[in-house]
Structures are given as structure tokens and as C-alpha cells.
Amino acid sequence: xxxxxxxxxxxxxxxxxxxxxxxxxxxxxxxxxxxxxxxxxxxxxxxxxxxxxxxxxxxxxxxxxxxxxxxxxxxxxxxxxxxxxxxxxxxxxxxxxxxxxxxxxxxxxxxxxxxxxxxxxxxxxxxxxxxxxxxxxxxxxxxxxxxxxxxxxxxxxxxxxxxxxxxxxxxxxxxxxxxxxxxxxxxxxxxxxxxxxxxxxxxxxxxxxxxxxxxxxxxxxxxxxxxxxxxxxxxxxxxxxxxxxxxxxxxxxxxxxxxxxxxxxxxxxxxxxxxxxxxxxxxxxxxxxxxxxxxxxxxxxxxxxxxxxxxxxxxxxxxxxxxxxxxxxxxxxxxxxxxxxxxxxx
Numbered sequence: 609x610x611x612x613x614x615x616x617x618x619x620x621x622x623x624x625x626x627x628x629x630x631x632x633x634x635x636x637x638x639x640x641x642x643x644x645x646x647x648x649x650x651x652x653x654x655x656x657x658x659x660x661x662x663x664x665x666x667x668x669x670x671x672x673x674x675x676x677x678x679x680x681x682x683x684x685x686x687x688x689x690x691x692x693x694x695x696x697x698x699x700x701x702x703x704x705x706x707x708x709x710x711x712x713x714x715x716x717x718x719x720x721x722x723x724x725x726x727x728x729x730x731x732x733x734x735x736x737x738x739x740x741x742x743x744x745x746x747x748x749x750x751x752x753x754x755x756x757x758x759x760x761x762x763x764x765x766x767x768x769x770x771x772x773x774x775x776x777x778x779x780x781x782x783x784x785x786x787x788x789x790x791x792x793x794x795x796x797x798x799x800x801x802x803x804x805x806x807x808x809x810x811x812x813x814x815x816x817x818x819x820x821x822x823x824x825x826x827x828x829x830x831x832x833x834x835x836x837x838x839x840x841x842x843x844x845x846x847x848x849x850x851x852x853x854x855x856x857x858x859x860x861x862x863x864x865x866x867x868x869x870x871x872x873x874x875x876x877x878x879x880x881x882x883x884x885x886x887x888x889x890x891x892x893x894x895x896x897x898x899x900x901x902x903x904x905x906x907x908x909x910x911x912x913x914x915x916x917x918x919x920x921x922x923x924x925x926x927x928x929x930x931x932x933x934x935x936x937x938x939x940x941x942x943x944x945x946x947x948x949x950x951x952x953x954x
Contacts, residue, residue, distance in 0.1 A: 655673060729859045746761055775829050783822065793806055872946070879911030879942075887940060910932065920933050
């Protein structure tokens with residue numbers, strides 16, 4: 609009887625050890641964070657479902673597409689798989705990088721990019737508009753000075769010393785004449801809940817190395833770009849995409865809807881690049897990943913900022929894509945190229 613129990617117990621014990629080992633291995637591979645991040649090709653997404661012009665020309669046989677980079681916080685399993693992915697890049701994680709602050713920054717960059725895209729498209733299409741500040745929010749906590757208030761990335765600054773804050777100018781005026789050490793009342797909104805506090809101002813070095821008084825946070829302004837004609841109003845749907853690099857492609861889609869005819873001419877057109885309200889196209893990071901994403905979605909043309917052209921072209925050649933890589937410095941460069949395109953024959 610004892611021998612029989614021993615015969616059964618040994619396999620059970622071995623099975624139990626096996627389960628423990630698997631659990632420990634899974635924990636090491638998946639749960640333990642690593643001091644690295646992984647960059648890889650993201651998506652190439654059609655912009656038309658994201659943006660619409662009230663009363664605009666919706667004709668579009670082709671597509672304008674924005675492109676993204678996938679950025680992941682690495683664990684051991686992801687690192688191992690990344691070594692097998694020829695399009696992935698492993699980079700050290702910034703030691704003081706805060707995920708919430710990073711996400712807020714990316715949303716702000718996207719919001720600013722959309723505003724610039726609207727202004728650039730309006731200017732090119734001859735649409736009169738005005739800029740209305742909506743609110744000021746905290747993008748991040750300053751690394752150079754220690755704030756004396758309870759602030760977090762994403763907080764909306766509602767009032768300072770009883771003065772309503774809707775834009776940078778209002779915030780500057782509310783702090784005018786104040787010096788470091790002064791106490792001000794600050795009303796913020798955090799996740800829909802109001803918080804009132806008394807905050808001691810801290811010295812903030814400016815460009816002339818002269819201290820001014822501030823809250824010790826970096827802030828962003830959300831603007832509303834309003835056309836004189838309501839039928840030319842631009843509306844964006846909420847997306848999970850962040851960053852400033854979709855500016856050029858947003859502008860092309862908006863301009864296409866503001867003007868008669870189909871600028872895409874039936875082609876699938878991807879690209880990347882920041883945009884200023886004056887139509888200047890700026891360089892971006894991770895263009896090699898965006899080339900792969902665009903090729904996977906069948907893009908025929910890829911607009912790339914001039915400073916990113918060589919890297920983009922080299923990546924396109926390495927993956928043997930037929931996609932045409934087009935270097936641009938301005939919105940006009942992109943539009944002029946599209947206007948000379950032959951329409952896709954049906």
C-alpha cells in the first residue's frame with residue numbers, strides 16, 4: 609500500500625515542480641520589465657474616416673494615409689522575438705520617462721498637428737479663419753525646477769488667482785508681476801474633478817538667464833480653428849494615434865475636401881512629416897518603420913520630408929518595394945506633384 613502511494617506521488621511531485629518552473633519562467637519572460645523599448649512598423653491608416661469638412665467635396669477614389677511607428681515597453685519575451693524581426697529596433701528606455709506624461713505629450717502633439725494642418729489647408733485653399741484658445745493643460749512636470757503644487761500631466765488649468773485661463777496669454781497675465789515665493793490660488797481639473805490649491809511660485813530660468821515666476825510645469829494650449837464660413841469647418845474623430853508627424857497627410861486630406869475634384873486621382877498615397885501653419889514640412893523620427901507599414905498597405909506613393917529622404921529611400925530599396933518615395937519641403941511641393949499625376953484608369 610505504501611509502495612503504491614509512493615509510485616503515484618513521485619509523478620505528481622514532478623508535475624508540480626514542472627508547473628512551478630513554467631510559472632517562474634513565464635513571470636521572467638512576460639512580467640519583469642526590461643530597460644528597453646522596441647520600435648517597429650506600426651500602421652498605415654486612411655485619413656478620410658478621421659476627418660471631415662462640413663459641406664466639403666467628399667469625392668476620393670484613392671486614399672491619403674498617415675503612417676505610425678509601434679513603440680512598446682519591452683519584456684524578455686518581446687526582446688527575444690525582436691531579434692528575429694528585421695524591421696524592429698531595440699533602444700534603451702529613458703530612465704526618467706513617465707508613461708502617463710509621454711502619452712499626454714503625444715496627444716498634445718497630435719492636437720497641435722491637427723490645428724496646424726487645418727490652418728495650412730485653409731491658407732492654401734483661401735479660407736478665412738480665426739484662432740480661438742480653448743484651454744491650457746499640463747503637458748509635463750519640469751525637470752529643472754521642483755514644483756510646489758500638486759500637478760500631474762493632463763491636468764487642465766482652469767483659474768489662477770480667480771482669473772479664467774483659456775490660453776497662454778491669460779496664464780501669462782495671471783502671473784504678471786509675481787515673483788518666486790509668492791502664493792497663488794490655482795484651480796485645476798483632473799479627470800473631470802475640480803481641485804483647488806494654494807501654490808508657491810518657483811523661479812523659472814528664461815532664455816536671457818533671468819528668473820521669472822512660474823508653476824514649475826510645462827503647458828500646452830488647445831486651440832479651435834474656426835472658419836468664417838461654417839460649411840468649411842473641419843472636424844476630427846478621436847483616435848489613439850499620437851505625435852505630430854501626420855501633419856502633412858492631414859493637410860492634404862483637408863485640402864482635398866475643401867477644393868473641387870479628387871487630388872488623390874485614385875492612387876493610394878501615404879506619407880509623413882510635421883506641418884506648420886505656413887505649410888512648411890518638418891522632419892520626423894522612425895521613417896524606416898513607416899516605409900514598411902505603408903508598403904504593407906499597398907501605398908503607391910510615399911511623401912517624406914527632405915531631411916528624411918535618404919533613410920526612407922534606403923529602406924524602400926532594402927524591402928524591394930515599388931512604392932515611389934517623394935521628397936517634399938512644403939505643402940506646395942506635395943500638391944504640385946499630385947496635380948501632375950495621371951489618374952488611375954478604371
